[in-house]
Amino acid sequence: MRIGVVVFPGSNCDHDAWYALSHNLGRHAEFIWHDSASLGNVDAVVLPGGFAYGDYLRCGAIAKFSPVMKAVRKFAEDGGLVLGICNGFQILVESGLLPGALIRNRGLKFVCSDVTLRVETADSPFTAAASQRQLLRMPVAHGEGCYFADDRTLDMLEAEDRVALRYLDNPNGSLRDIAGILSERRNVMGMMPHPERAADALLGSCDGRLILESLVQSFVGSMQSNAA
């Protein structure tokens, strides 16, 4: 399996995601430069955290116009697995691949801390290795991570079982404590917390590996079922 990590100018968790995938999980991970019109032959894409294009105008507002995002959109439409972490989540929302918006934290300040997440559904390629209601501990680090959408959208996300992760100790004021959501076809997930920062016991938690492992296993599983 080959996992592509997109590098925008200003991405700063690209290397962390690459390291977690390649060293902690032992998978093949490679970087994809933002002005590349093709994703090569990767099997899944990670949009990493950071400040793509300086997050000028609005988080993710410029990144959505980069050439690579055209390819990511096509990849997602074809059912490819796309995981957006932090700034990557913001970019997915700006690109319309996920509904809602991410606005400034409730306290109007950047927040870096460990949070506890509850897995709301194990029925997704990003949470399948976890069990429903399992609690995961991992860091958040963002200034604009307050998930916001109108009631209809929020109701729809809940009705369709698309809220993947919720905060137990909501650090940013996200509506309905939402920390991560799925696309309609469940092949795209955005989450504000950083699973790649919780993939090594030395750093205090390995819970993030469950998210990354899910991604890997889902792909491998789908290959096997295709082959069968």
Add this chain to the structure above:
Amino acid sequence: MSALTPSELDKVRSILGREPTEAEDGIFTVMWSEHCSYKSSRLHLRKLPTKGTRVLVGPGENAGIIDIGGDYAIAFKIESHNHPSFIEPFQGAATGVGGILRDIFTMGARPIAVLDALRFGPLDDPACGDRNRRILEGVVGGISHYGNCFGVPTVGGECVFEPCYNGNPLVNVFALGVFRKDEIFYGKASGVGNPVIYVGAKTGRDGIHGASMASAEFTEESKQKRPNVQVGDPFLEKLLLEACLEAMRTGAIVGIQDMGAAGLTCSTCEMGSRAGTGVEIDLSLVPQRETGMTPYEIMLSESQERMLLVAEAGREEEVFAVFRKWGLDAVTIGRVTGDGKLRVKNHGAVVAEIPNRELADEAPVYDRPHNAAPYRPAPVEAPEIPPSRDLTGDLIALLGSGDLCSKRWIWQQYDYTVRTNTLVGPGGDAAIVRIKETGTSIAMSLDGNSRYSVLSPREGAKLLVAECCRNLSTVGARPVAATNNLNFGNPERPEIMAQLVESIEGLGEACRFFETPITGGNVSLYNETLGEAIWPTPVLGIVGLMKTAAPVTIPFKGEARTVMLLGGLGSTDEARFGGTQYAKVVLSKIWGLPPALDMDYEKRVQAAIRDVVNSDLAESSHDVGDGGLAVALAECASGGIGAAIEIKTDLRPELALFHEGPSRVLISTIQPEAVEKIAREHGVVCERIGVTMKERLRIDNHSATWVDSPVVRLREVWENALEGLLAPAHV
């Protein structure tokens, strides 16, 4: 009108053999400013130890470099941005971070950690509280803005409040980077004929005279200096980092230096001076974001996120291609010459021509008079110390004070986990980041105690070195090298100069003793407003090495563990109690002398705690520092597990609980005998002082109960105090 003194101007005339032009006068003024030339401190800085087996690069380069083994090295340095942070807190602090990060990556190292030492006036100061709160919020916001976007974790630091910082807050930023030993770059303009290339942001009028502003006292007019403060763009700096490191890998770069204080002036003449070459540039080629800039303005601009590099002739295109990829300007603005001169042209016409070496290295050196007693606004005699009526209440007052309370409100705004190396982030005795490539981890401690330094600059400096080294030893790291930031008042006053000289001599003596050579640093003088100087504030950053392993941290981990005080209870008297936090917070006084330090004993305690920690004998480990034993115990209990402590002393309770004698470390363990064996081997005292227990912290002496409180109450006060102190800013 020249800002040079008449004798300096004479020296300029003799170097040039004529009157300087306007641009030349400006160039000499910034290069010979206190900030760039260290003209008041240079003579004394020579007393510091700078060599050691691990030192690859010492003072004089952009950062010091230490060999960490396994083909890798670290570059680190501390810089102040005090004056700009007072005038414009957010941008002042942000560009302080940006400047020190460039110092690190200009040498080829990737920054992996930042720490900050901050000093403000008290947040509840009756006259200046409002402004102090605004400054703190701005400074923290600026550090957060710049470091988070750049993608370097801010893993620690400290923040202290004293009235002397009301008009002179201090922002000292430490940064550390890692690279392979064979990938070090220097700021040298070598190779006659090689192109001089300008990269990064365009030049504007911002920051002109920043270096000279930082070399003068504040007056009423200083508030009008806001345009002198630069504006930072961390996104651009992030691109510059990636582009520079990538361009370095092409092999086409000969030398590189960031444009910090004194901008293009400093980078050109220093690079030429180090290589013994000349540098010729034409200002009309410099990318500019404003029109009509004069040569004087272009040469003195301190616009941020710019670098100057010298490439191998004929290989420019390889460098340009990298910068194009990252969307950055890169243009050839001149050449290296063989005549040793900085020649500045504008559209072909020479506007300045100065010998590089004289400009960069021959700044006047002043032996400023220091034949006075160091300025000391505190009595020697101890006052009557009234018996405390409520020792638990005193402890709670200390835990809720600005200096001792949790700084979570601050560090939660810093991304301290990015780069996935942070083993211990803010709030520990020392911050620890791992080096993925080597299995080594780097521990860092940043400290300063101006209460001790104002009572005795020499003793204060020695205590500071001991404290930093102890912090590192407490987590199991061996201290190896240091960087210092000397923040003082006006050196033209002998009683201030005496503070500086004694501090440097104290640092030198202790750094020699603890084998932590100083590989570079910064001097910030003229920290005075309307004639009121700050207390002497040397800030020291020491780095230590350790094997990468699960860290031993401060909080008690379980019940029924033996609590031990390695080093013993220590001794004190009333005169040595005058610089403590108890004297400050409970008695609102300062007097006497700092705690007594026995360096030899201290060194043995440090060796012992390193052995204890590295033998996996300690479940928790915490240095006893500001606030003394009681505060250290309360911090150990911050995780929810308390302790029943029984100390056996004849000292009066205030002194026993709150004295700040050095050479003490608190641990909890299930193997007390093994700890005692190590202590004996090192010839240090180690006392069993109690047992951890659920929910309460109780401290008894013989049969008297001195302190008794639910842990949760202590923690609430400690955790929430800073937010409480800041709250008035929002009503």
